[in-house]
Amino acid sequence: MKKWLNNYFGFTKREYNGLLALMIILLLISMLPYAYAKFWVNTALISNEEHVAIQKLILVNQQEPNYYANMRKQVEDGEANPTTTLFKFDPNVIDVADWQKLGLSVKQAQSIVNYRNKGGKFYKPEDLKKMYTISSKKFEQLAPYITIENTNTKYIKQEYAKQAPYVKKELVIVEINSADTLQLDEIKGVGAAFARRIAKYRDKLGGFYKKEQLLEVYGLDSIKFNEIKDQIKIDATHLKKIKINTAEFDDLKNHPYLKYKQINAIIQYRKQHGKYNDVADLKKVAILTPQIIQTIAPYLIF
Structure with a gap:
């Protein structure tokens, strides 16, 4: 070179x-x-202590790669809480803060307190399991600590392990727009799981205006519908209405009958042409079919 x-x-x-x-x-x-x-x-x-900690993190990641991702998802879903403190409690008495100590999210805790404020009551530990905000896994964790005052029913783990005897349900008539999950469970053919699904879908809709809407509930087919339809009634005065002339995107985004493009079209047409006077004005929004207008009309106020 x-x-x-x-x-x-x-x-x-x-x-x-x-x-x-x-x-x-x-x-x-x-x-x-x-x-x-x-x-x-x-x-x-890096100190010796930090070095040891890093090695432990590496070891956990090698043995269970999804460990931290799973833990984070569980915390977000309200199924796990690193700061959970288990203690004896009466579900008819404790407040939101105490429910959070037991590992529930603010939203879950407030839902239970709201149920109590409306007159709901837990008569036995298993009643808590019927709340759709409490998963089966969470109930298993809390069950040994449940103590309900003013009743003779206290939770004993050994007794809970025994299968409860089958009790034939008497036919009842339940108004489904105001019923809580415990009342929905009284309908013959509706168990705890379906009671939670019906209540959850009802809250998203803003209430049912006809019985056939129950067929939209996940898992509830025509056979189940025919079994329970004569045990329910509907009071349309309990429907949660939407003020269509002032509603914004966030007020409509969670409604099961409307998609994002349809919501945007409703709002943009109103901004360009003024307020809607009645249901007929919605027909001027090209993206809305007659079927969609018919399904959402009972939830609208003009």
């Missing part, structure tokens, strides 16, 4: 040596960050 440089560029021996030294210095400078990260940061900035 030295001979080639001399022949091609006319470098002298002294110039060649200077160029070689400069290249070595540049190479050492480029390698300095890697050497710093490997030999200086690891030894000088």
Whole structure:
């Protein structure tokens, strides 16, 4: 290489040596960050305790790669809480803060308190399981700590393990727009799971205006509908209405009958052409079919 440089560029021996030294210095400078990260940061900035902690994290990640992702999802879903404190409690008495200590989210806790404020009451520990905000897994965790005052029923783990004897339900008539999950469970053919699904879908809709809407509840087919339809009644005065001339996107986004594009079209048409006077005006919104207008009309106020 030295001979080639001399022949091609006319470098002298002294110039060649200077160029070689400069290249070595540049190479050492480029390698300095890697050497710093490997030999200086690891030894000088990380204490022995921190090093041990990092090794433990690496070991957990190797043994169970999805461990931390699963834990984070459970916390978000209200199924786990790193700060959960289990203690003896009466579900008819404790407030939102105490429910949070037991591992429930604010939304879950407030739902139970709202149920009590409307006159709901837990007569036995198993009644808590019928709340759709309490999963089966969460109930299993809380059950040993439930103590209900003013009744002779106290939870005993050994007794709970025994299967409760089948009790034939008497036929009742239940108004489904105002009923809680415990009352819905009294309908023959509706168990705790369907009671929670019906209540959850009803809250999203804003109430039922006809019995056939129950067929929209997940898992409730025509056979189940025919079994329970004569045991229910509907009071349309309990419907939660939407003021269509002032409603914004957030007021409509969770309604099961409307999609995002339809909501935007309703709002944009109102901004461009003024208020809707009646249901007939909705027909002017091209994206809304007659069927959609018919299904949402009972929930609208003009």
